Amino acid sequence: MISASRRKKRRVPADHSQWPDDVRFRARPKRRTVGATALSVVLHCTLLLAVLTIRFDPVAPIITASIINAELWQIDDGADFDSEDASEDNNSEGPGSTGESESTELPDPDTRRTQTEEVFPEPRTEPSAAARSEPETAVVEEEHADAGFEDAETPVEPAAPPVVADERPPSQSPDPVPVPEVKQPTESRPDAVAMVERPPAGSPDAVTVVERAERPVSEDGPESPVPVPRRIPVPEAQRRMLDSKLDRWARNFDREAQLQSLESWEHEGLSYTAEYTQLPVEGDMGIERVAIQISTEANGDKLSTEIHMMRLAFSSFAHFIDRWDPNVQMHDDVIDGRFHSNSEITLSSTSTATPQFLGKVTTASRGINTSNSRRRVRRNEVFLGGLETGVARIALPKGFQSMIDEATLGDRAHRFEEDTRITFYADGSYGWTSVDSPGPEQRRPIPPGSAYFVAARKAKLHVKGVVNGAVLVYSPERIIIEGNLIYALNADMTADASDFLGLVSDKSVEIAPPEITGPGDLTINASIYAKRRFVVSRYRSKQDATLVIYGSLATGSVSASEPRFAMKILYDPRLRTVRPPSFPTTDRYETEPWDGEWEIEPLGSLTR
Structure with a gap:
């Protein structure tokens, strides 16, 4: 050892x-x-x-x-x-x-x-x-x-x-x-999770770690709540319900009663209220508008939306007819704008001419009469802006005289006690003479703002010339157009044109015979309201001319115009937002375009 x-x-x-x-x-x-x-x-x-x-x-x-x-x-x-x-x-x-x-x-x-x-x-x-x-x-x-x-x-x-x-x-x-x-959470919150910094992928030291992202925390303190969107689209079911309500209000809006009250209703477990507010009207040429504030509550929030309805004037239609004369047919006519009839209209199509409606057509009748047409009327060739039948009727007002308060008009109103011939001049003036006892023409400038030429009972007014201003011509009997009536500024070519002419009669508006108007085409720049009838005198005379109306034509009925005139109505787009002074309005309101969205406001914020 x-x-x-x-x-x-x-x-x-x-x-x-x-x-x-x-x-x-x-x-x-x-x-x-x-x-x-x-x-x-x-x-x-x-x-x-x-x-x-x-x-x-x-x-x-x-x-x-x-x-x-x-x-x-x-x-x-x-x-x-x-x-x-x-x-x-x-x-x-x-x-x-x-x-x-x-x-x-x-x-x-x-x-x-x-x-x-x-x-x-x-x-x-x-x-x-x-x-x-x-x-x-x-x-x-x-x-x-x-x-x-x-x-x-x-x-x-x-x-x-x-x-x-x-x-x-x-x-x-x-x-x-x-x-x-190991990075410690910045706050002791249940949702704060430690983050592990891992080596590059593919290295021997790589470690697979399943981790949950850490919720960001503001440096100034706890994170603020996610803001709730202030506007959301109205769901389809609510949109249909609101459209139905708006359609009923547009047809039967009781202005005096509804503006003083709130309307409430229930729909699919939610309570809704509607509050009506009259919006300011811009003078006697403005169009009435009503704001409807609709609101409800859901999930602790107040949902509200505002919808505007505009009262339709008769100048809102390019062509309006209350009672269609069954002996009259639309043949060689062009209506460039909105058309409405409270009765069935009659159309005729031939190899040489077919009527055309370039705007939307609505009628209270269930169809269109084409029984006297020589050839088949094709819908896609005639109703280019669409056709809707069976709509509600739009009633004509009883009379227009009560709508004018001459006492409040002062110097803006000129009253004519007898049949009078009125001539408009491009310099902004007008002249007048008596029809029965001709004499020197009297002349004066058109009052600034808006002017009213009012005939006495049974007095007829004859008009022609160049209109420079905003004028309403009214006669309880008849208005006779003896020549061209045009604006001093072409409204179709001038953006800031402010010339307007309204021709209103409780009975008829007529086109004078050819020996007065002269041969050839006739142009009228105006909005026309003839409660009984719009008449083309001696329409059988063969002139093969065209009657052009730039503005609108609303009438109880209409006479034939051919062969003297083929009629062409061109809608004045300015009439969508304004009207000639005190031009007659309908009892119908129409919903203006809206965004179709709810505005969200938390109920808690309403008490702050």
Whole structure:
């Protein structure tokens, strides 16, 4: 047996190529192999236990593959040093402790790092700013001062594995391995989740982490609630309900009663209210409008929308007829604008002429009479703006005289007590003479703003000329057009044209015979209202001319005009928003275009 006495400690150089032969070859190979094997087993078990302890410790940092590889290299380095293969042909392996050495120095750390990178190559990942602190490891140094070789009969006691601490400055330490950093939530909220910064995909250190995004938090405090959209489209079911209500209001709007009250109703479990407000009217040429504020409550919010209805004037239609004369047929006529009839109309189409309606056609009757037509009337050739039958009737007012309060008009009204011939001039003046007792023409300027020429009962007014101003001509009996009536400024060509003419009669408006109007075409710029009839005198005279009305024509009935005139009515688009002074209005309202949206206002904000 080898005695237990210790040999004298001997200093061994770090470079094993400089070791003395008695140190290099004095070890007994078999005993060294057995000791190295036992040492390797113990170290592997210790390492496995340490790895398992760290893995199941929830607060321990994550150990990456690079650190494990470095530790395995240290173990293999020590094991191979005592093996039989440690010879001159394998000088790259580090030296182990021998029996005759005073102490054994560990391999140089830089050398160890180089060896680790060669055996276990790994990508160099630049750590984030939050993960650049050097990992620290507990230091346990092996005491080699008493390590030595014993007698051959005594087995070598395996020494504790050397665990080396890396306490070098950052400039000499190996490249740090990025360790995922746990970022604490900025607030202690249930929905704040820790975010893990992961290594680049594909690296040995990549870790798959399932995470939930953190809700953003304002720097000034808790996040503000998501603002509720202020406007949303009205759902289809509510839209149909509102359209039905609006249609009923448009046909039966009791202006005096409804403007003083609120209307309430229920629909599909919701309560609705409607409040009516009369909007300001711009003088005697404005058109009445009503604002309807409809509101309801749903899900703690107030939903409201505002809809405007406009009262239709008779000048809102290019052509309006109350009672169609069955002996009259529309043949070579063109209506460029909205058309309405309270009765069935009769059309006739021939090989040379077909009537055309360029705007929408509505009629209270259930159909169109084409029984006297010489050829088939094709709907797509005649009703180019569309056709709607079976609509509600629009009643004519009882009389127009009551609509004019001459006492309030003052100097703007000129009253004619007898049949009078009135001529308009382009300079903004007008002249008049008596029909029964001709004399010098009297002349004066048209009053600014709007002017009213009013005939006494049974007095007829004859008109012609160039209108420069806004004028209403009214006669309880008849108005006779003796020549062209045109505006001083062409309204179709001038955007700011302000010339308007209204011809209103409780009985008829007539076109004078050809010997008065002269041959050829006749042009009328005006809105015409003839409660009983619009008449073309001596319409059978063959002139093959055209009667052009630029404005509108509303009448109780209409006479034939052919062959003297083919009629062409061109709607004045200005009449959609204004009317000639005090021009007659209907009892019908019409819904103006609206956005079809609810405006949302939280109920809590209404009490602030």
